[in-house]
Amino acid sequence: MTIFQVVILLFPPLTKNHSHITLLVCNFNNSNQKRKDVVFLKTKKIILLFTVLMLCTLLPNCGGGGSAIVPNPVINTPSVTPVPTINQNPGSLKGKIYNITNNSAMNGCTINLNNEDFSTTNNKFNFNYKSGDNIITISGPNNITYNSPIDPAITNQDFYLLPFDLNTVFLRAMILKKSSNDPNIILNKDTLRWNTPPKIRIYTKMPYSDTDVSEIANEINTILLTIKGFNFDTLKDLTVEIYDGSPLDDPEWITISTSPTENFEGHIVSNNTIGICISPLEGIVGITFAAYSDSKGEYSGGGITLTYKDSPVNFSYKSIIWHELGHALMGASHPFENIEESDWPSLLEPSNMNYTKTGKKSYTYSEYDMQVFKFIYSRPSNNTKPDTNPTIFTNSEEDLKIIKFTDPEFF
Numbered sequence: 538m539t540i541f542q543v544v545i546l547l548f549p550p551l552t553k554n555h556s557h558i559t560l561l562v563c564n565f566n567n568s569n570q571k572r573k574d575v576v577f578l579k580t581k582k583i584i585l586l587f588t589v590l591m592l593c594t595l596l597p598n599c600g601g602g603g604s605a606i607v608p609n610p611v612i613n614t615p616s617v618t619p620v621p622t623i624n625q626n627p628g629s630l631k632g633k634i635y636n637i638t639n640n641s642a643m644n645g646c647t648i649n650l651n652n653e654d655f656s657t658t659n660n661k662f663n664f665n666y667k668s669g670d671n672i673i674t675i676s677g678p679n680n681i682t683y684n685s686p687i688d689p690a691i692t693n694q695d696f697y698l699l700p701f702d703l704n705t706v707f708l709r710a711m712i713l714k715k716s717s718n719d720p721n722i723i724l725n726k727d728t729l730r731w732n733t734p735p736k737i738r739i740y741t742k743m744p745y746s747d748t749d750v751s752e753i754a755n756e757i758n759t760i761l762l763t764i765k766g767f768n769f770d771t772l773k774d775l776t777v778e779i780y781d782g783s784p785l786d787d788p789e790w791i792t793i794s795t796s797p798t799e800n801f802e803g804h805i806v807s808n809n810t811i812g813i814c815i816s817p818l819e820g821i822v823g824i825t826f827a828a829y830s831d832s833k834g835e836y837s838g839g840g841i842t843l844t845y846k847d848s849p850v851n852f853s854y855k856s857i858i859w860h861e862l863g864h865a866l867m868g869a870s871h872p873f874e875n876i877e878e879s880d881w882p883s884l885l886e887p888s889n890m891n892y893t894k895t896g897k898k899s900y901t902y903s904e905y906d907m908q909v910f911k912f913i914y915s916r917p918s919n920n921t922k923p924d925t926n927p928t929i930f931t932n933s934e935e936d937l938k939i940i941k942f943t944d945p946e947f948f
Contacts, residue, residue, distance in 0.1 A: 675696060712868065803842070808838070
């Protein structure tokens, strides 16, 4: 039978005759039986009894069946610095893809950027991309695979790609440059171009002579204006200076020939300038020097000597001018020299840069020439095959080189 106790303290007024505390103890059982025991306790030390009662309330099992309440311990949890949220799509890119040869839409391409593939709708694309090395690859059944670094700050960009059926053997043959002294020595196999608008200086007088060649100088200027109209990147901003005098009067001109009886040769290697002069030549009709930086893949100067003709400028002579400017401005070589003769019928395209003996000589820039020139000036310097733009640019100032092109009579 469970019995519990209730202790009731009765506090009568503390007077002189009642210096006591009444303690009423009631015991209850389950049968609701009760009995009362009244005990009268007298004491003069009331505080003592208070102390005892307080201890009973604090100690376990005091008065039977009770328990002390122990508060939960307080744990000081250190504050946690939140992890910064990483932007999973830091860049966006949209634009269109075109065939570089005719500006038609290039459909069916797949774009890979930072190891993630994106599809195109017809020739359009619009996507967000994650961070990475920012190298874009565009591939597909209709184009030659294109690789290039991109600038993440640019969000709207169109791409002009080589079609899959383009004769890239001819394209690279136009770009490859060999030594004029030893064709087994390759000087440069990647794209060379003007990254700064060139200055063209045309001399109105022949060296070692007072002969005026203003008529030829004016014809050269007319052709240069046509080249400006092609709107090829930096070439559209080229400038022309008609120099009243001969190259021997120009302190920037460097003469290579050592006597007046030799074919006159020379060039300028400073201030992004090409000097063009007219002089009698023996056995050849044109000489071009191109000054360039191999590491930068860019031209920095040059010189052209055109053979003198006392007859009016005709169609054939104009062809020589176009040809030499192809070397000095367009970054073009002689493609037939870089393709086996047995392959000329199938791989060599009609070009102003070919000789007559190839059977594929064009007297002005052909359609194929223009495709190559457009490619060179729509890519940065040192583009490599199949169509890869460089990711690292070396800015060496010690690698100035000179390429020489010599073109024979009746070429």
